[in-house]
Amino acid sequence: MSRLRTTAGLLGAPVRALVRRSPRLNAVLWDAQYALGMWGYLDEAGDGSVPLSLIETWAPQPAILDLGCGTSVNLALRRGRYRHYHGVDISRRAIGTARALRRPDASYAVADIRTYTPPDRYDAILLREVIYYLSVPEAADLLRRLPGMLTARGRILVQIYDVQRSRQFVAVIRDCGLEVTTWRPPETGDAGRDAFFVLTPAAVAEP
Ligand SMILES: C[S@@+](CC[C@H](N)C(=O)[O-])C[C@H]1O[C@@H](n2cnc3c(N)ncnc32)[C@H](O)[C@@H]1O
Known part of the structure; x- marks a missing residue:
């Protein structure tokens, strides 16, 4: 599974870097990848309940903005435990799959997160396995x-699949000016590759 994930991640990386500048080409590339089933394995990957459990530690009944949400199939959102979910992705095909889930209290947008302005404010903004598909300056600008x-109680949750391979993005997260705490799945601990970073604005940071 992880070899497949690495292969899918690497496959097309040089092409992505070239076309990333054009939102339209970027969208075509991501749609093609979803059409080819390259990201199908993500739908079964990991423990999809982690993001909601983490968010509930600072915001029960959260309003959630999921940037680069993909199909969102792997995200466990229990009915009644969130107020609203808004998923945004550049791939129309991925958003089509997300919409077909018919989640209650959910809305979606096909958009480029590098320039997207959402209609509301959120208790949690998710960037799950998406930050490394931006350039380093774009990631810094987004953060x-x-x-x-x-919202006043809101925080940002960034998930990185392989912290070693994404060192420069981990540096962007640590330098973004927000308080950063790291959470790793207990089964892997510090040795694991997967990590979640919770970014807290100064105004809501613990005294
Ligand atoms: C590896 S997938 C992760 C999907 C989902 N967040 C998850 O963890 O299952 C990366 C997603 O980021 C989206 N993406 C990449 N660049 C984007 C951009 N500039 N704007 C919006 N979405 C983007 C892709 O379409 C894709 O769905």
Whole structure:
């Protein structure tokens, strides 16, 4: 499974870097990848209940913005435990699959997260396995903009699949000016590759 994930991640990486500048080409590339089933394995991957459990530690009944949500099939959102879910992805095909889930209290947008402004403010903004599909300056710029999309109790949750391979993005997260706490799945601990970073604006950081 993880070899498949690595192969899918690497496959097309040089092409992605070339077309990323054009939102339209970027969208075509992601749609093609979903059409080819390259990301199908993500739908069964990991423990999809982790993001909601983590969010509930600071915001019960949260309003959630999921940037680069993909199909969102792997995200466990229990009915009644969230107020609203808004998923955004550049791939129309992925959003089509997400919409077909018919989640209650959910809305979606096909958009480029590098320039997207959401209609509301959120208790949690998710960036699950998406930050490394931006350039390093784009990722830094996005993290600068996101606090303006949060409620007073809001925080940002960034999931990185392989912290070693994504060192430069981990550095962007640590340098973004927000308080950063790291959570790793207990079964892997510090040795694991998977990590969740909770980014807290100063105004809501613990005294
Ligand atoms: C590896 S997938 C992760 C999907 C989902 N977050 C998950 O963890 O299952 C990366 C997703 O980011 C989306 N994406 C990449 N660049 C994007 C951009 N500039 N704007 C919006 N979505 C983007 C892709 O379409 C894809 O669905």
